[in-house]
């Protein structure tokens with residue numbers, strides 16, 4: 001049995017929301033005084049866009065097969081990732097069979113390892129890998145989740161990430177994760193404000209609703225430990241990405257120092273089986289949160305997830321819409337999923353990668369049936385109304 005071969009790989013850049021979900025207009029909750037490692041500089045405290053969080057934009061990778069079928073994926077990485085895809089990675093795919101994703105991944109990773117390993121390069125590799133799985137599904141006329149082993153439950157259930165867990169509760173989500181607004185540079189007053197926001201949400205949401213803090217790498221070990229202990233009174237379910245992703249030692253210490261029953265989570269800025277092996281062997285966290293568009297794609301996430309499963313660690317991927325849904329529905333150790341509330345006031349459900357994808361499913365009453373994923377590949381199309389820019393060719 002042979003499938004069509006890969007004819008061409010193309011990389012495009014798109015501006016304005018979508019996969020680069022930080023690329024939003026003024027007044028969006030996602031850019032409203034969120035604690036970051038840059039907040040120690042007062043001039044970069046109010047807005048993450050002020051220090052350049054949205055400079056890259058969305059990367060779109062298209063892979064065309066010899067029969068004209070096109071697989072595609074969107075992720076972040078923008079123009080520099082487009083350069084890497086066109087000038088370096090494309091050579092490992094063109095002329096090959098799309099079934100050979102293991103060999104292709106290995107060559108993409110080791111062919112770039114001397115300047116890659118994490119960050120932007122693995123982000124670019126992830127985009128190519130996701131486009132390859134989309135192509136494979138389209139050629140086989142099957143959804144990606146069938147190719148990954150099939151659904152282990154009938155539906156996905158979601159927690160919502162956004163500034164309004166109280167509204168998310170009314171929309172049927174199982175929990176709400178809020179951005180932490182004040183970091184260590186804002187001292188005791190900032191710490192009090194953080195706890196007050198949690199207390200307010202606990203009062204509005206009642207005792208049984210999950211509430212979490214996303215700390216976006218902003219804290220130090222002492223602050224994170226104090227925050228966790230003060231938040232215990234208000235039933236904080238987990239403290240997310242409290243420290244720098246390079247500080248494995250800090251995470252190991254935080255996990256030991258956190259109140260009993262409170263989960264320590266991290267990993268959205270970690271990459272590959274080796275990065276996650278470090279997190280797990282050093283016992284840094286209770287839940288890992290790989291982003292399938294950043295950690296190496298589906299091919300690598302399968303390896304990361306198997307390792308986590310053997311250690312009793314949950315894998316709850318970071319955001320990433322359909323690319324996560326097709327994975328999470330197939331894994332026993334991924335019992336729920338994240339939904340990013342991309343409406344500017346977090347007051348309604350909006351497709352996560354809007355406006356770049358057409359046919360992007362969204363949770364209803366906090367849930368999504370596996371059957372909503374029953375289309376070939378990842379089941380979405382590129383919105384033709386969105387302008388694609390191809391900065392490089394090869």
Ligand SMILES: [Mg+2]
Nearest residue numbers: 214240241268
């Ligand atoms: Mg996060």
